[in-house]
Amino acid sequence: xxxxxxxxxxxxxxxxxxxxxxxxxxxxxxxxxxxxxxxxxxxxxxxxxxxxxxxxxxxxxxxxxxxxxxxxxxxxxxxxxxxxxxxxxxxxxxxxxxxxxxxxxxxxxxxxxxxxxxxxxxxxxxxxxxxxxxxxxxxxxxxxxxxxxxxxxxxxxxxxxxxxxxxxxxxxxxxxxxxxxxxxxxxxxxxxxxxxxxxxxxxxxxxxxxxxxxxxxxxxxxx
Numbered sequence: 001x002x003x004x005x006x007x008x009x010x011x012x013x014x015x016x017x018x019x020x021x022x023x024x025x026x027x028x029x030x031x032x033x034x035x036x037x038x039x040x041x042x043x044x045x046x047x048x049x050x051x052x053x054x055x056x057x058x059x060x061x062x063x064x065x066x067x068x069x070x071x072x073x074x075x076x077x078x079x080x081x082x083x084x085x086x087x088x089x090x091x092x093x094x095x096x097x098x099x100x101x102x103x104x105x106x107x108x109x110x111x112x113x114x115x116x117x118x119x120x121x122x123x124x125x126x127x128x129x130x131x132x133x134x135x136x137x138x139x140x141x142x143x144x145x146x147x148x149x150x151x152x153x154x155x156x157x158x159x160x161x162x163x164x165x166x167x168x169x170x171x172x173x174x175x176x177x178x179x180x181x182x183x184x185x186x187x188x189x190x191x192x193x194x195x196x197x198x199x200x201x202x203x204x205x206x207x208x209x210x211x212x213x214x215x216x217x218x219x220x221x222x223x
Contacts, residue, residue, distance in 0.1 A: 003061070004057075004059075005058050007057065007058075007061050008055075008056075008057035009054065011053065011054075011094060011097075012057075014094070014097050014098060015053070015097075016050060017101050017105070019046065021104050021105045021108045021135075022104070023038055024112065025108040025112065026038070028112050029111065065087060066087045098142075102139040102143050102146070103139075105135055105136075105139040106139045106140060109132050109133075109136040109139070113132060130186065133185065134181045137177070141173075141177055142174065145170045148166075149167060149170075153166075
């Protein structure tokens with residue numbers, strides 16, 4: 001049940017991410033159009049459709065014709081050989097739906113950057129710039145990771161131990177790329193983390209003296 005629910009969440013997340021990219025594009029470039037398309041009533045309709053899609057996919061994934069196998073050679077999950085064609089088709093569509101979502105995000109972020117930079121009197125705030133840059137870089141990296149997993153790992157490198165190791169590292173970095181970009185852009189956050197690390201690493205003078213006294217007392221007891 002949990003696996004079926006998370007699979008349905010994956011689908012709805014991809015669709016909602018594409019919707020957010022289009023929403024961002026219309027809000028910045030075509031604001032009047034965005035107020036019509038993303039009115040309160042239509043937003044409720046979009047939300048209801050997403051919930052309906054979530055329910056349908058969850059129920060479908062709970063049927064006996066849907067199984068998942070873990071392939072130890074590639075460290076990946078996939079449909080079982082006895083699954084119906086619709087299950088395998090959904091797996092394939094979800095994979096390419098991810099790349100479609102990322103391509104749309106890259107196109108939207110690029111258009112927004114060009115639009116803002118060429119308009120007189122308009123400029124990004126630091127927060128808007130960081131969000132747009134984060135989306136752009138993470139989407140480009142996701143596309144590169146998709147190309148490696150789909151067209152290079154097995155077709156070119158044959159799924160060797162080294163290629164699987166690189167695949168795992170690509171996945172690990174993909175999970176932390178947004179955090180890394182945000183740390184690079186946000187100077188105040190970097191300073192806060194640096195100060196926190198110094199505080200934990202270097203004790204205060206009183207703590208240092210107390211620690212020395214405890215060490216001396218322990219040494220005297222042992223003697």
